[in-house]
Amino acid sequence: MDENKNLAPETLPQELFSKAEFHEELLEETGFSNYSYWRSTIRTFFKSNVVKVIVALVLIMLAYTVIYPMVTDRDPYTASLSAKEWNLPSSREHPFGTDGVGRDIWARVWFGTRTSLLLSVAVAVFEVGLGVIIGALWGFYRKLDTVMFAIYNTLTNVPSTIYLVLIAYIMKPSVFTIIIALVATGWIREARWFRSRILALREADYNIASICLKTPARRIISRNVVPHLVSLIIMDAALTIPASIGSEVFLSYIGVGLPADLCTLGNLVNQGRSAFLVYPFQMIFPTLILCFIMVSFYIIGNKFADASDPKNHL
Amino acid sequence: MQKKIFEAKDIVIKFNLRGKTLTAIRGASIDLYHGETLAIVGESGSGKSVFTKSFIGMLDKNGWVESGSMVMDGVDFSKYKTEKEWLAVRGKKIAMVFQDPMTSLNPVKTVGEQIREVITWHFGVKKAEARKQAVELLRQVGIPEPELRYKQYPHQFSGGMRQRVVIAIAIACRPRILICDEPTTALDVTVQAQILELVKKLQKELDMSVIYITHDLGVVANVADRVAVMYAGQIVEYGLSCEIFKDSRHPYTKALLRSLPQLGVRGQDLHSIKGSPPNLYKQITGDAFAPRNPNAMKIDYLYEPPFFKVSDTHYAKTWLLSEQAADYCRQMEQQEEAEDPIPAPPTDFSAAEKLVQVKGLTVNFKLGRGQFSAVKNVSFDIHRGETLSLVGESGSGKTTIGKAILKICHASGGDILYKGKSIVGRLSSHEMTEFRKNVQMIFQDPMASLNERAKVEYIISEGLYNFRLFENNKDRQEKTARAMRSVGLLPEYVTRFPHEFSGGQRQRIGIARALVIEPEFIVADEPISALDVSIRAQVINLMNRLKRERGLTYLFIAHDLSTVRFISDRIAVMYKGQMVELAEAEELFAHPLHPYTNALLQAAPVPDPDIERNKKVVVYDPSVHDYADDPPIWTEIRPGHFIRANRAELDAYKKHLEK
Numbered sequence: 001m002d003e004n005k006n007l008a009p010e011t012l013p014q015e016l017f018s019k020a021e022f023h024e025e026l027l028e029e030t031g032f033s034n035y036s037y038w039r040s041t042i043r044t045f046f047k048s049n050v051v052k053v054i055v056a057l058v059l060i061m062l063a064y065t066v067i068y069p070m071v072t073d074r075d076p077y078t079a080s081l082s083a084k085e086w087n088l089p090s091s092r093e094h095p096f097g098t099d100g101v102g103r104d105i106w107a108r109v110w111f112g113t114r115t116s117l118l119l120s121v122a123v124a125v126f127e128v129g130l131g132v133i134i135g136a137l138w139g140f141y142r143k144l145d146t147v148m149f150a151i152y153n154t155l156t157n158v159p160s161t162i163y164l165v166l167i168a169y170i171m172k173p174s175v176f177t178i179i180i181a182l183v184a185t186g187w188i189r190e191a192r193w194f195r196s197r198i199l200a201l202r203e204a205d206y207n208i209a210s211i212c213l214k215t216p217a218r219r220i221i222s223r224n225v226v227p228h229l230v231s232l233i234i235m236d237a238a239l240t241i242p243a244s245i246g247s248e249v250f251l252s253y254i255g256v257g258l259p260a261d262l263c264t265l266g267n268l269v270n271q272g273r274s275a276f277l278v279y280p281f282q283m284i285f286p287t288l289i290l291c292f293i294m295v296s297f298y299i300i301g302n303k304f305a306d307a308s309d310p311k312n313h314l
Numbered sequence: 315m316q317k318k319i320f321e322a323k324d325i326v327i328k329f330n331l332r333g334k335t336l337t338a339i340r341g342a343s344i345d346l347y348h349g350e351t352l353a354i355v356g357e358s359g360s361g362k363s364v365f366t367k368s369f370i371g372m373l374d375k376n377g378w379v380e381s382g383s384m385v386m387d388g389v390d391f392s393k394y395k396t397e398k399e400w401l402a403v404r405g406k407k408i409a410m411v412f413q414d415p416m417t418s419l420n421p422v423k424t425v426g427e428q429i430r431e432v433i434t435w436h437f438g439v440k441k442a443e444a445r446k447q448a449v450e451l452l453r454q455v456g457i458p459e460p461e462l463r464y465k466q467y468p469h470q471f472s473g474g475m476r477q478r479v480v481i482a483i484a485i486a487c488r489p490r491i492l493i494c495d496e497p498t499t500a501l502d503v504t505v506q507a508q509i510l511e512l513v514k515k516l517q518k519e520l521d522m523s524v525i526y527i528t529h530d531l532g533v534v535a536n537v538a539d540r541v542a543v544m545y546a547g548q549i550v551e552y553g554l555s556c557e558i559f560k561d562s563r564h565p566y567t568k569a570l571l572r573s574l575p576q577l578g579v580r581g582q583d584l585h586s587i588k589g590s591p592p593n594l595y596k597q598i599t600g601d602a603f604a605p606r607n608p609n610a611m612k613i614d615y616l617y618e619p620p621f622f623k624v625s626d627t628h629y630a631k632t633w634l635l636s637e638q639a640a641d642y643c644r645q646m647e648q649q650e651e652a653e654d655p656i657p658a659p660p661t662d663f664s665a666a667e668k669l670v671q672v673k674g675l676t677v678n679f680k681l682g683r684g685q686f687s688a689v690k691n692v693s694f695d696i697h698r699g700e701t702l703s704l705v706g707e708s709g710s711g712k713t714t715i716g717k718a719i720l721k722i723c724h725a726s727g728g729d730i731l732y733k734g735k736s737i738v739g740r741l742s743s744h745e746m747t748e749f750r751k752n753v754q755m756i757f758q759d760p761m762a763s764l765n766e767r768a769k770v771e772y773i774i775s776e777g778l779y780n781f782r783l784f785e786n787n788k789d790r791q792e793k794t795a796r797a798m799r800s801v802g803l804l805p806e807y808v809t810r811f812p813h814e815f816s817g818g819q820r821q822r823i824g825i826a827r828a829l830v831i832e833p834e835f836i837v838a839d840e841p842i843s844a845l846d847v848s849i850r851a852q853v854i855n856l857m858n859r860l861k862r863e864r865g866l867t868y869l870f871i872a873h874d875l876s877t878v879r880f881i882s883d884r885i886a887v888m889y890k891g892q893m894v895e896l897a898e899a900e901e902l903f904a905h906p907l908h909p910y911t912n913a914l915l916q917a918a919p920v921p922d923p924d925i926e927r928n929k930k931v932v933v934y935d936p937s938v939h940d941y942a943d944d945p946p947i948w949t950e951i952r953p954g955h956f957i958r959a960n961r962a963e964l965d966a967y968k969k970h971l972e973k
Contacts, residue, residue, distance in 0.1 A: 017612075017633070017639045017642050018611060018642060020604070020610050020611055036811075036813075043333065205757045209755065209763055210776060212753075213827070214750040214780045214781070215776055215779075215780050216780075227767035227768070
């Protein structure tokens, strides 16, 4: 622009005032936009420093829970017969101390975190997976409304604690039982939530276009509807993880959780509780880890929900 | 010349968008004189909204004014940083009316409260006094029974009434400049005419200057004293309204005026501007319009032109006005004179096969506990090869008819026949496949009608998959590529996602999706109303070309009579679910009989200031009909010209026709 201001019009060569070549095919390039939903979502997500720190910490913790049990020679289940090893405070040898039978709490916490995380990831996958599939069908076929609402009302009006306890009581206490118990109570809420999302997408013009083209409902759901919900599914799964860890702790607390000899965060907190008045650290250390996991997953889930909203893509 | 009250000079506005900086306004200047109406015209993305929003410091938070000055009363706003400084300007000196009256009002507060709040805020008067003023304002903007309306909520108001309320809020603080950002785009044509009247009246009463931002040249012709044309973040031409409409100099302005559907000649392609507006992320050299201008000169690609003076009031930013370009201009003039299109005579399709027959169609929707008839007893035929346009305001049931024909919406009564067979009720799977293969739809909003998460390749081949219309993958790809080429897009683009295309390109992808399975009949639901003026012509030409080449039949749904004139063979006018008039296109324009058709024709803005200035707004009042004892019937008053009227009216119309 500046360059052109310095040019006196008279100095322009006359040759330039003639017809230029016209490139029709290049024209369409101009409408091109560089917006990409996923790239923008991820950039918005990592804009906040809190998220950067938490994601880094969670990754370190995850790596540690995976690597630690593989490299350590310490067995979290070996009790010590010597009373000298019992209820030790934290030291170099035992960073979190030892419990009433001389087991190393540091090792138990990391083994427990691993079990609890695996359990909650399994719950999240099954619960959200089931919820998406059933919710998609529910949202798409109006006829299912009567049946599904009957199930929904029954399942949600009775407190979920009762099912949890019942299922956990009937079946043998094991990781598998807990997963079934948690998924059985949680899926309906997910399904309902996805149903409402799908109802909003159902009437979109591109779905009507697909109906005009006689696209089968199965493909409309899998190609037109569910891909729009991927970010919601991720966010929902991230929020289900802390919730199911919390439920596991609760079940262990009321005594119908995993077998008491298995290392889980629930069992650790519960066992630490019995010695809390005398040796508070036995409960505080596992609880701190528990709190960290819960809070960080909640923050990640919520921040991701914000980032996945195109309104925040600036 | 009057007193200059506002001056924006060399404004540069930049935005930080997703990690990149884009220059939205590239040095635009504007003067505003006391009491005048200035219209800023441009297509979406030209920066017209951003430019005016910067006058009141309302840029989005990721944008900023890089340089330039905005001076009013000797104060430069461009240096303002804090909200507090801006509060002295907003509402008091410059007020703004936005496009969508639905989103600019608070739904949980009564309309009166919202106006009263503004008055109390700015003037600090007592509540009762402010209330009185608010009622007075409502009266001023033409709201009947203002006392009663004061206590109502926005949802109890119609779109036009809501826009009046927004205007009332804007003028509450007696601003000296009123900026109207597409104030009538979301409204029906008849309501639009009333709102424009209102703004004119208020302008006189309150002695304001008004800036209109619009893409509708008809509106501009109606209201503007002066016009500024914007393209790619710059003002490219400005001058008095008649100078711009009658003697435009910039190639973009010329092309824009020539591409209006209103000026179309039957049987000829509409003059169209190819391509899309430039990407503002990129550095633009030379004249931004050059790549889309087939007659651009070499210099246009190299140097940005300065403003050349045409008259004291008229300036244009194009090298064509340079003395050195005189020879070239003469060449071009000769070229233009050579083309003089002759309108093709209208084709009579009445002998052709009746492809679609609609007989007494009624569509009811449940509304709370009651029922609401969106379409009441409508009958018409569509012959093979013709374009029938359905015209009406929002809520007239025109889209519902289209959807009922497509079997997306159920019919509550009457019958629809496709090729002589009824399609109401259940069809066998085979019949349904046949039907879906032959009847397709083109949608209004190109942003909503493509699945954002699928590649264009899948979107276009969707129909091919469903009807197994390909032998192998290679065949499918070839068919997709052919469809892309037929709508003027490069076949390589199939690997892209819809969001990478502009609105016009997306609309063409939507057309390709419908056409790839080679249907016979297409329902086009307002296919051009969401598009920019320069893109509309492209889409209309494409649809007309496809009609010629493939013998397609269209049901074209539109809300504006003037735009459908040259593409339709017959036009039907809808009002509140009923068809009031149906005639051959030219016949309808020559002899509009029904008062509602007349009102629609009057309201449609014409891009000619001389006509627009002397126009009277006709408001259709259904109570002129006296249908109590003599119910109206759907009658053929002349061969091919149908009207809904009772016996007394028919006699009057017949007399009118004889004259």
